[in-house]
Structures are given as structure tokens and as C-alpha cells.
Amino acid sequence: MKRMKRVFHFAFAFLLIVSSCISVFSVSCPVVRAEKSYNQLISEKKSKENQLKNVKGELDRIASELSKLDKQTSSILVQKQKMDDEYLAIQSEINIYKDLILIYGDLLGEYETQIDTLESRIESGTMAFLALMKISQTYSTMEKLSYALSSKDFSEFVSRTTNTTDILDYDYELIQSITNDIADLEVKKSETEAVLNEYKSSYREQVILAAVCEVRIANATSLIFEAEADKEKLKELQAEEERTNAEISAMLVSLNKQIKEKEKVLFSGDMIWPLKTASCYISSSFGYRSDPFTGSTEYHNGIDIATYGSTPPVYAASAGKVILAKYYGGFGNCVIIEHGTSNGKTISTLYAHLTSYSVKVGDKVKLGEQIGKVGTTGRSTGMHLHFTVYSNGTAVNPLNYVKKP
Numbered sequence: 001m002k003r004m005k006r007v008f009h010f011a012f013a014f015l016l017i018v019s020s021c022i023s024v025f026s027v028s029c030p031v032v033r034a035e036k037s038y039n040q041l042i043s044e045k046k047s048k049e050n051q052l053k054n055v056k057g058e059l060d061r062i063a064s065e066l067s068k069l070d071k072q073t074s075s076i077l078v079q080k081q082k083m084d085d086e087y088l089a090i091q092s093e094i095n096i097y098k099d100l101i102l103i104y105g106d107l108l109g110e111y112e113t114q115i116d117t118l119e120s121r122i123e124s125g126t127m128a129f130l131a132l133m134k135i136s137q138t139y140s141t142m143e144k145l146s147y148a149l150s151s152k153d154f155s156e157f158v159s160r161t162t163n164t165t166d167i168l169d170y171d172y173e174l175i176q177s178i179t180n181d182i183a184d185l186e187v188k189k190s191e192t193e194a195v196l197n198e199y200k201s202s203y204r205e206q207v208i209l210a211a212v213c214e215v216r217i218a219n220a221t222s223l224i225f226e227a228e229a230d231k232e233k234l235k236e237l238q239a240e241e242e243r244t245n246a247e248i249s250a251m252l253v254s255l256n257k258q259i260k261e262k263e264k265v266l267f268s269g270d271m272i273w274p275l276k277t278a279s280c281y282i283s284s285s286f287g288y289r290s291d292p293f294t295g296s297t298e299y300h301n302g303i304d305i306a307t308y309g310s311t312p313p314v315y316a317a318s319a320g321k322v323i324l325a326k327y328y329g330g331f332g333n334c335v336i337i338e339h340g341t342s343n344g345k346t347i348s349t350l351y352a353h354l355t356s357y358s359v360k361v362g363d364k365v366k367l368g369e370q371i372g373k374v375g376t377t378g379r380s381t382g383m384h385l386h387f388t389v390y391s392n393g394t395a396v397n398p399l400n401y402v403k404k405p
């Protein structure tokens with residue numbers, strides 16, 4: 001009998017060792033694809049709200065850049081309009097000067113032709129006059145004539161021959177008159193030349209001004225093009241940000257709806273021990289412990305309830321909705337039930353290492369409803385239930401909620 005007792009104790013100790021587990025590596029809320037937990041929804045909402053804030057900030061920045069560019073563009077456009085007007089005025093000045101230069105050039109040519117004509121008339125007149133002079137030599141005083149004929153130029157000759165003879169008076173007066181006409185024309189010619197030169201210089205000035213104006217207009221035009229290109233880019237960016245804004249806003253609407261739905265469900269506060277069998281014991285408690293695999297200190301986010309190698313049914317600790325039911329890494333076959341909120345905190349429970357589970361995501365379960373069987377799937381060293389209680393996504397000691405009956 002004593003020997004039997006010792007064997008039993010040995011077996012018991014052995015079971016104790018093998019049933020401990022390392023079921024939890026991460027204390028954060030497990031990722032659920034089919035349905036998000038309340039805390040996931042809340043954290044997603046926060047992240048989306050931050051994203052939205054950034055997007056709105058970016059949209060504000062783009063809007064202010066656009067308005068700055070608009071102001072710049074319209075100011076450049078006003079300046080360019082002035083330059084265009086100025087350019088047109090210069091062009092019309094240039095055309096006026098062109099016309100004046102042509103007119104005065106023609107006039108100058110006219111005077112030159114007239115002078116040429118008169119000069120040739122004088123030349124022929126002078127020849128005739130000299131011929132007459134030779135003929136009249138016999139009727140004139142030889143001394144006077146020789147004096148006149150020794151003149152070094154025509155005007156001297158004219159003065160010397162004044163009153164020389166009556167016969168020569170008429171021709172002399174004619175020549176004198178033509179000479180005066182030529183002198184008048186020369187004056188007019190030089191006046192015209194002076195005016196023409198002024199017009200030419202003004203024309204050149206205006207041409208230079210027009211060239212300067214053209215450069216300035218080209219610069220303004222390229223500035224406007226650059227601003228327009230920048231505006232196009234900004235508008236593309238704006239459209240993209242607005243799409244993102246709409247997407248995030250829609251996501252937030254959906255998230256808020258889901259959160260409200262979840263908040264409608266209140267945690268009753270009732271929670272029972274998840275096993276009904278008496279053949280079980282807590283093989284590993286909540287908190288820091290020695291890892292049964294590595295021996296190093298590790299955080300254990302729930303309690304392990306060992307079942308002496310048997311696979312009794314596992315029951316929902318409280319009423320709720322199944323948000324995860326699948327093989328889940330180190331947890332093995334795993335079920336998570338969300339029970340609703342209590343004082344703004346959402347309560348959920350996790351059941352791990354199950355042999356099998358009999359619920360699926362979205363199922364509503366009652367308190368004490370069977371959800372699966374104890375097992376040793378995942379990272380486990382023996383038949384046991386790993387049981388975690390989450391309050392707002394943080395694992396808390398399950399013994400604060402349940403007691404082994």
C-alpha cells in the first residue's frame with residue numbers, strides 16, 4: 001500500500017512537470033482576421049484618426065501652397081499685361097519712326113536732287129556766262145575783265161564782276177538767285193538730315209527697349225508656366241490626398257459603427273471556472289515563472305489547469321461572442337470569446353491547447369456552454385487548459401475573476 005502510494009506520488013509529480021506549459025509569448029492582443037476585438041478596433045481607430053489628421057494637415061499645406069501660387073501667378077499676369085501694353089506702345093513708336101525715317105529720307109533725297117539740278121543749271125549757266133564774258137571783252141575795260149577772270153572761285157568772280165557790264169546783269173542775277181536757292185536748299189537739307197538722324201537714333205532706342213521688353217515678357221511667361229506646372233503637380237497630390245481622406249473617413253465610419261455595436265454589449269460580470277471536472281489543478285499560475293522549455297524567466301499571461309491526462313469539455317467562462325477559433329501558433333487549437341464592456345473596459349477570455357473546438361467565429365455562446373475539449377496542441381508539454389482573461393487587451397490574473405470550485 002505504501003509502495004502504491006509512492007508510485008502514485010511519483011506519477012503525480014511527473015504529471016505536474018509535464019503539464020506545465022509555455023503557452024504565451026506575447027501578452028498583446030492576438031491578431032484576429034475574421035472579427036476584430038474591441039481593443040483592436042479602438043487602436044485601429046486611433047491610428048486612423050492620426051492618419052486622417054496627417055492627411056488633413058497635408059491638404060491644408062497643399063491648399064495654402066496653391067493659394068500662394070495663385071497669388072504669385074496673378075501678380076505676374078498683371079505685370080505681364082503691363083509689359084505687353086508697353087511692348088505694343090514701343091512697337092507702334094517703332095512703326096512711326098520707320099515711317100518718319102522713310103519720309104525724311106525721301107525728303108532728303110528730294111533736296112539732294114533739287115540741289116543737283118540747280119548746281120547743273122548753274123554750271124551750264126556759268127559756262128554760258130563765261131562765253132558771254134569773252135564776247136563782251138571787246139566792249140569792256142580789259143583791266144576789269146582780267147581782274148574778274150582771275151577770281152579763284154565763282155562767288156569771288158560774281159562779286160568782282162558786279163556792275164561789270166549791263167549785258168551781263170541779267171545772267172548774273174539769275175545765277176545769284178539760283179545760288180541763293182541752293183544755299184536755302186542746303187540749309188533745309190542739313191535741317192532734314194539733323195531731324196532724320198534724331199529719328200534714327202530714337203528708332204534705335206525704341207528697338208533696344210523692345211528687345212529688353214521681349215526678354216522681360218519671356219521671363220514672365222516662363223515664370224507663369226513654371227507656376228502652372230507646380231500647380232498641376234499640387235493638384236494631383238491634392239486629389240490623391242483627398243482620395244486617402246475619403247478612404248480613411250469611410251474606414252472610421254465603419255470602425256465607429258463596429259465599436260458602437262461592441263459597446264452595446266455589456267459584460268455581465270459573471271464568470272465561471274471553465275472546467276466542470278473535479279480532476280484538475282492549477283499547474284502554472286499567472287505572472288513570471290520559469291519557462292518549462294528553456295528554464296529562463298518568462299511572463300505567463302494566464303493560468304494552466306492540468307487535467308491528469310484526460311480531455312474533459314471546456315466551457316465558456318461567460319456569455320459572449322466568439323472572435324477567434326482556430327489553430328493559433330504556440331496556443332495550438334484556440335478560442336477567444338469577447339464578453340462585452342464593463343466600465344469602459346472590454347473583457348475577453350482565451351482558451352488554448354484544445355484537442356478540438358466546437359464553435360466558430362461569430363457564434364454567440366452562453367455562460368457555461370461547451371466550446372471544446374482540453375488538449376495539448378501547440379507549445380505544450382501535457383494535457384491542460386491555458387486560460388487567459390483580458391481586460392482592455394491586457395492580460396489580468398484570471399483568479400481575480402474565477403475560483404476553482
Ligand SMILES: [Zn+2]
Pocket residue numbers: 021022023024284300302303304385386387
Ligand atoms: Zn499556460
